Amino acid sequence: MSKRGVVLYLHVHQPLRVRKYSIFDTATNHDYFSDPDFASERNNQAVLQKVADKSYRPMNALLLKMLQQHPEFKVSLSITGTFIEQCEQWAPDVLDSFKELVRTGRVEIVSETYYHSLAFFYSRDEFERQVDTHRQKIRELFGVETSVFRNTELAYNNELAQWAEGYGFKGILAEGWDPILGWRSPNFVYRPEGTQNIGLLLKNYRLSDDVAFRFSNKAWEAWPLHADTYHAWMDASLQNGPIANLFMDYETFGEHQWEDTGIFSFFEAFIGQWLSDPNNTFYTVSEAVDAFDAQGEVSMPHTVTWADTERDLTAWLGNSMQQEALRHLYDLEHDVMLTNDIDLIGDWRRLQTSDHVYYMCTKWFNDGDVHAYFSPYESPYDAFLYFMNAVRDIRWRVMTHGGFYG
Amino acid sequence: MLGWELPPHNSGGLGVACYHMSKALALKGASIDFVVPYKATHPEIDFMRIHSATPLSPLHRYGMGAYDSKFFEESLLGGEELGDVRDIRGVQRKYVRYVDQLLDTVQPDAIHAHDWLTIEAGMHAKQKSGAPLIVHVHATEFDRSGEEYGNPVVHEIEYQGLMMADRIIAVSNITKSLIVQRYGIPADKVEVIHNALDVDSFANYTYDDSTYRYLETLKQEGYTIVATVTRFTIQKGLTHFLKAAARASEKYDKFVFLLAGDGEQRDELLRLSADFGIADKVVFTGFVRGKQWRDAYSVADVFVMSSVSEPFGLTALEAAHHDNAVIVTRQSGVGEVLHSIFRYDFWDTDVLADQLVGIAASRSLKYELTQSVKHEYARISWASVADRCLQLYQRVKEKAYA
Numbered sequence: 136m137s138k139r140g141v142v143l144y145l146h147v148h149q150p151l152r153v154r155k156y157s158i159f160d161t162a163t164n165h166d167y168f169s170d171p172d173f174a175s176e177r178n179n180q181a182v183l184q185k186v187a188d189k190s191y192r193p194m195n196a197l198l199l200k201m202l203q204q205h206p207e208f209k210v211s212l213s214i215t216g217t218f219i220e221q222c223e224q225w226a227p228d229v230l231d232s233f234k235e236l237v238r239t240g241r242v243e244i245v246s247e248t249y250y251h252s253l254a255f256f257y258s259r260d261e262f263e264r265q266v267d268t269h270r271q272k273i274r275e276l277f278g279v280e281t282s283v284f285r286n287t288e289l290a291y292n293n294e295l296a297q298w299a300e301g302y303g304f305k306g307i308l309a310e311g312w313d314p315i316l317g318w319r320s321p322n323f324v325y326r327p328e329g330t331q332n333i334g335l336l337l338k339n340y341r342l343s344d345d346v347a348f349r350f351s352n353k354a355w356e357a358w359p360l361h362a363d364t365y366h367a368w369m370d371a372s373l374q375n376g377p378i379a380n381l382f383m384d385y386e387t388f389g390e391h392q393w394e395d396t397g398i399f400s401f402f403e404a405f406i407g408q409w410l411s412d413p414n415n416t417f418y419t420v421s422e423a424v425d426a427f428d429a430q431g432e433v434s435m436p437h438t439v440t441w442a443d444t445e446r447d448l449t450a451w452l453g454n455s456m457q458q459e460a461l462r463h464l465y466d467l468e469h470d471v472m473l474t475n476d477i478d479l480i481g482d483w484r485r486l487q488t489s490d491h492v493y494y495m496c497t498k499w500f501n502d503g504d505v506h507a508y509f510s511p512y513e514s515p516y517d518a519f520l521y522f523m524n525a526v527r528d529i530r531w532r533v534m535t536h537g538g539f540y541g
Numbered sequence: 542m543l544g545w546e547l548p549p550h551n552s553g554g555l556g557v558a559c560y561h562m563s564k565a566l567a568l569k570g571a572s573i574d575f576v577v578p579y580k581a582t583h584p585e586i587d588f589m590r591i592h593s594a595t596p597l598s599p600l601h602r603y604g605m606g607a608y609d610s611k612f613f614e615e616s617l618l619g620g621e622e623l624g625d626v627r628d629i630r631g632v633q634r635k636y637v638r639y640v641d642q643l644l645d646t647v648q649p650d651a652i653h654a655h656d657w658l659t660i661e662a663g664m665h666a667k668q669k670s671g672a673p674l675i676v677h678v679h680a681t682e683f684d685r686s687g688e689e690y691g692n693p694v695v696h697e698i699e700y701q702g703l704m705m706a707d708r709i710i711a712v713s714n715i716t717k718s719l720i721v722q723r724y725g726i727p728a729d730k731v732e733v734i735h736n737a738l739d740v741d742s743f744a745n746y747t748y749d750d751s752t753y754r755y756l757e758t759l760k761q762e763g764y765t766i767v768a769t770v771t772r773f774t775i776q777k778g779l780t781h782f783l784k785a786a787a788r789a790s791e792k793y794d795k796f797v798f799l800l801a802g803d804g805e806q807r808d809e810l811l812r813l814s815a816d817f818g819i820a821d822k823v824v825f826t827g828f829v830r831g832k833q834w835r836d837a838y839s840v841a842d843v844f845v846m847s848s849v850s851e852p853f854g855l856t857a858l859e860a861a862h863h864d865n866a867v868i869v870t871r872q873s874g875v876g877e878v879l880h881s882i883f884r885y886d887f888w889d890t891d892v893l894a895d896q897l898v899g900i901a902a903s904r905s906l907k908y909e910l911t912q913s914v915k916h917e918y919a920r921i922s923w924a925s926v927a928d929r930c931l932q933l934y935q936r937v938k939e940k941a942y943a
Contacts, residue, residue: 516811
């Protein structure tokens with residue numbers, strides 16, 4: 136009988152934000168991602184330095200300490216290509232600290248699209264190329280193979296699971312959303328509809344969001360959250376099923392929840408407490424899939440994500456600006472690929488990062504609740520304006536490459 | 542002459558019209574004292590005396606606003622005047638007081654007041670000096686508010702001024718009929734004098750095709766560039782324009798629409814361009830002046846003035862001068878002086894779409910339109926505008942209209 140386990144999975148990502156890129160830049164300058172103003176929230180280098188200091192450096196140090204102190208502590212990470220590229224340029228020490236974690240053998244890297252894109256919903260070819268590229272990058276950097284897949288924003292449906300099984304993955308991650316699960320618990324491994332072997336891990340969003348979203352909320356009745364309280368909740372949850380899937384943004388630690396909220400000490404204390412009980416352990420995502428048989432089939436014909444109360448794609452594709460932006464971007468695929476110009480293809484792919492359309496989301500902006508909304512732009516309209524000018528520039532570069540190929 | 546702005550401190554056509562009209566009048570021997578509500582240098586104006594009614598910067602001529610620094614106000618104005626120029630009514634009160642003082646040393650033969658902004662000062666000046674008041678209407682509140690009603694205070698000021706005026710100049714027949722019908726002014730009190738285009742001001746200009754390089758590239762691929770250069774306000778009818786753009790794009794693929802300018806409707810227009818599925822074809826420049834402004838005309842093939850209500854519409858003449866085929870709404874006064882153009886009702890998006898496709902699909906139609914229109918705007922000049930103003934001053938003085 137396998138032990139009860141926490142499956143901790145952290146998502147590491149930074150997009151390359153588009154600067155204030157006007158029509159007068161279009162066809163003249165191709166530096167969409169280089170905001171000259173270091174004080175700007177669109178300056179990618181400045182943002183990376185800031186988040187590295189607040190989150191990546193202290194959290195990696197803490198993770199390493201936990202791995203050294205607790206032989207049973209394990210963690211899974213997905214690290215996007217756009218993050219890795221920025222670290223290579225501006226924070227190589229951060230990348231080294233991730234390598235050090237992986238070298239312990241108890242840190243698993245999860246597969247995803249290199250560019251943190253929504254390509255699955257637009258172009259299967261492009262999507263697979265980005266998964267391949269990411270696997271290759273992970274292999275080169277960390278010397279490991281990936282075997283479990285997560286799609287951008289945890290956007291998942293049956294078709295994706297079937298694709299992942301065909302590709303050769305043994306596991307896939309998704310949101311454990313009540314309307315889908317009904318009376319069932321997210322604390323088991325499931326089998327996606329239409330698949331034979333692949334294991335589905337569902338995020339325990341209550342326990343995950345207690346840390347990721349509610350931890351520093353002083354209006355929350357459980358504030359301030361202590362490790363023993365959280366341990367008790369974990370015990371209660373694991374009455375129903377053997378594993379608790381804690382899926383969240385890596386940047387929860389230090390960036391979304393600042394150090395002065397006590398997030399780091401909470402994390403350290405919880406791990407110690409949890410492992411002090413010999414019945415408890417941690418699993419990486421592939422270990423969890425290996426350790427437990429599927430407890431039945433779960434079907435998600437419609438796409439489910441880990442975002443908002445709707446758990447759908449409306450934060451990225453909910454309004455016409457977002458739909459238009461991606462439609463025009465992906466319309467260029469054929470011609471961009473035929474140029475064989477790696478700089479051009481790279482820029483086209485960097486524009487696919489889902490954050491760009493997220494910045495165009497108006498569903499909070501209309502409520503005036505702009506604080507619920509992470510954006511380096513003054514408004515969703517500005518985000519749309521600069522993005523479309525960059526798309527036009529991509530088209531111009533294709534045209535000057537010798538025209539469209541039809 | 543009572544005005545609100547002069548180049549280079551203008552935000553629109555009013556300043557341009559005042560400048561050229563004054564210059565033409567001065568060339569014909571008129572001696573002009575021109576009052577503006579701000580303090581700034583006008584390096585290109587040596588043909589008249591410019592008086593600053595307030596020490597405010599040109600940016601504050603519509604009022605200081607609630608967010609301007611208190612320190613700034615105090616340093617410019619005495620303590621007792623604090624708060625007085627927070628809004629445009631405060632600036633207007635100071636303007637009237639200044640004109641009052643100015644009349645202690647200057648005795649005009651005529652008072653020429655431009656739009657509601659200066660009408661109160663004009664009325665006061667008439668009472669104090671006894672000189673005749675000519676109210677020059679470039680736009681009424683009915684125009685500015687588009688399809689809405691507008692500000693009742695402004696309506697009231699306009700009404701009073703039009704009643705008190707000895708003579709009214711309207712920039713088009715459209716404006717004249719508005720003055721007659723909406724304000725109940727007798728038609729024979731209103732004279733129509735159309736604005737003109739100063740071709741010389743475009744003389745030392747060469748087009749830089751790298752300003753809009755993306756659009757130039759598309760043109761070489763056979764695209765037609767449809768432009769408008771305007772403020773993005775409800776008066777300008779741009780939502781109808783975008784709807785027509787979408788309709789036209791259904792029939793003809795190679796269009797790009799250049800929206801040069803900025804304004805309160807920008808976000809709405811961005812959103813609409815996406816709603817209509819033509820976001821890719823609609824290019825927004827933000828506020829343009831200088832080279833970017835002039836080059837917008839040059840890169841364009843077709844210019845559309847989509848205004849719901851446009852007393853004149855100088856930009857259509859500027860566009861014609863830059864070889865654009867011109868389409869204006871029937872609600873735009875400039876249509877009264879141009880003939881080789883297309884016209885449509887501002888709401889009739891299907892007609893506009895049809896005209897756009899027609900021009901884009903026919904090289905000869907575009908050629909005929911652009912060539913013929915040149916003779917038409919060349920016929921009207923600021924010199925003849927000045928002649929008519931001088932005539933009008935003379936007749937008012939002789940009480941010939943009474």
